[in-house]
Amino acid sequence: MDFYFAPLEGITGYIYRNAFHDFFDCGICKYFLPFIAVNQNGLNKRRELEDLSEEHNRGMRAVPQLLGNKGKEMAGYIRRLSQMGYGEVNINIGCPYQTVVSKKKGAGLLADTDYLSRFLEEVFEDAPIAVSIKTRIGMESAEEFEEILKVYNQYPVAELIVHPRVREDFYKNNPDLLAFSHAVKAGRAPICYNGDIFTRKDYQTFTKAFPETDRIMLGRGLLANPGLLTEIFGQELKTEAEKKEKLKAFHDRIYRDYGKALYGEKNLLFKMKELWNYMQFLFAEREKYIKKIRKANRAAEYESTVESLFYNCHMIPEAGFIAE
Numbered sequence: 001m002d003f004y005f006a007p008l009e010g011i012t013g014y015i016y017r018n019a020f021h022d023f024f025d026c027g028i029c030k031y032f033l034p035f036i037a038v039n040q041n042g043l044n045k046r047r048e049l050e051d052l053s054e055e056h057n058r059g060m061r062a063v064p065q066l067l068g069n070k071g072k073e074m075a076g077y078i079r080r081l082s083q084m085g086y087g088e089v090n091i092n093i094g095c096p097y098q099t100v101v102s103k104k105k106g107a108g109l110l111a112d113t114d115y116l117s118r119f120l121e122e123v124f125e126d127a128p129i130a131v132s133i134k135t136r137i138g139m140e141s142a143e144e145f146e147e148i149l150k151v152y153n154q155y156p157v158a159e160l161i162v163h164p165r166v167r168e169d170f171y172k173n174n175p176d177l178l179a180f181s182h183a184v185k186a187g188r189a190p191i192c193y194n195g196d197i198f199t200r201k202d203y204q205t206f207t208k209a210f211p212e213t214d215r216i217m218l219g220r221g222l223l224a225n226p227g228l229l230t231e232i233f234g235q236e237l238k239t240e241a242e243k244k245e246k247l248k249a250f251h252d253r254i255y256r257d258y259g260k261a262l263y264g265e266k267n268l269l270f271k272m273k274e275l276w277n278y279m280q281f282l283f284a285e286r287e288k289y290i291k292k293i294r295k296a297n298r299a300a301e302y303e304s305t306v307e308s309l310f311y312n313c314h315m316i317p318e319a320g321f322i323a324e
């Protein structure tokens with residue numbers, strides 16, 4: 001099985017990726033970078049170039065992701081990424097947020113398969129590197145997926161990563177495994193599964209149902225439990241003390257590196273709080289500490305609360321992300 005780390009905008013930037021790679025990576029084949037919005041000005045934002053730079057992606061296979069709806073503009077970005085040394089790029093055809101969808105970008109592209117096809121025609125024309133797609137299965141209904149897949153099948157898609165939810169689902173409801181099985185049967189490109197693999201058990205249930213699927217993308221499951229892959233491989237640390245020590249060191253590394261890269265305590269704490277939306281699920285009886293972390297205005301307050309959480313709360317074995 002090939003494991004991919006999902007792109008998670010605002011979280012899996014280079015600071016998180018490098019920390020994860022150093023502490024928990026036991027076989028991530030590809031790290032997908034959070035999306036870069038394509039526009040007429042080209043690839044020149046400092047934040048984006050920093051995330052793409054070689055020094056920030058050492059030792060890992062990073063795949064940039066592009067979000068846009070103008071094929072020619074996107075083709076320009078792909079040429080630039082190729083010149084920078086990238087061998088693969090991914091297109092986001094799944095982002096569900098209104099500001100994106102209303103501009104016919106992300107999942108918004110799924111609403112008009114004729115437009116989608118013209119867009120892909122321009123993207124794939126003379127693309128110098130492999131182009132993969134990350135998609136949802138429709139805007140409103142899984143019935144749309146058959147037509148959408150027919151469009152993808154017309155292009156040399158390097159791989160098709162399917163998150164089998166429709167846009168209307170956002171992250172609610174369950175992934176539609178029937179729609180995913182349609183992709184497996186009728187898709188021309190190699191098919192990668194993405195969605196709601198949060199525990200070793202979820203992984204085992206999925207692989208039993210889809211023994212032919214040889215690539216899986218993990219997102220929130222890894223954010224919530226960075227040791228998920230070690231658990232899947234049966235290589236997890238045995239004692240709670242060891243697990244806590246490793247997780248705390250991972251946390252401290254991210255905290256230190258954000259502290260260096262971001263301006264001011266407020267921005268630093270905002271980033272860390274976002275991470276705790278996921279990592280909280282590893283701890284039993286965490287509520288009062290998580291509340292305090294969310295309320296913390298000063299770094300010292302945050303740091304002492306995190307210390308107390310690690311000291312006082314037990315870690316839940318095989319814990320996974322819990323959707324609200």
Ligand SMILES: Cc1cc2nc3c(=O)[nH]c(=O)nc-3n(C[C@H](O)[C@H](O)[C@H](O)COP(=O)(O)O)c2cc1C
Pocket residue numbers: 006007008009010011033034035065092094095134163194195196197217218219220221
């Ligand atoms: C905070 C957040 C940010 C995300 N950012 C992106 C993104 O930049 N590009 C993308 O294709 N998907 C993005 N996604 C979707 C994830 O990559 C993934 O498809 C989704 O979380 C389902 O997989 P999971 O159940 O393993 O988390 C994001 C999801 C979340 C929760």
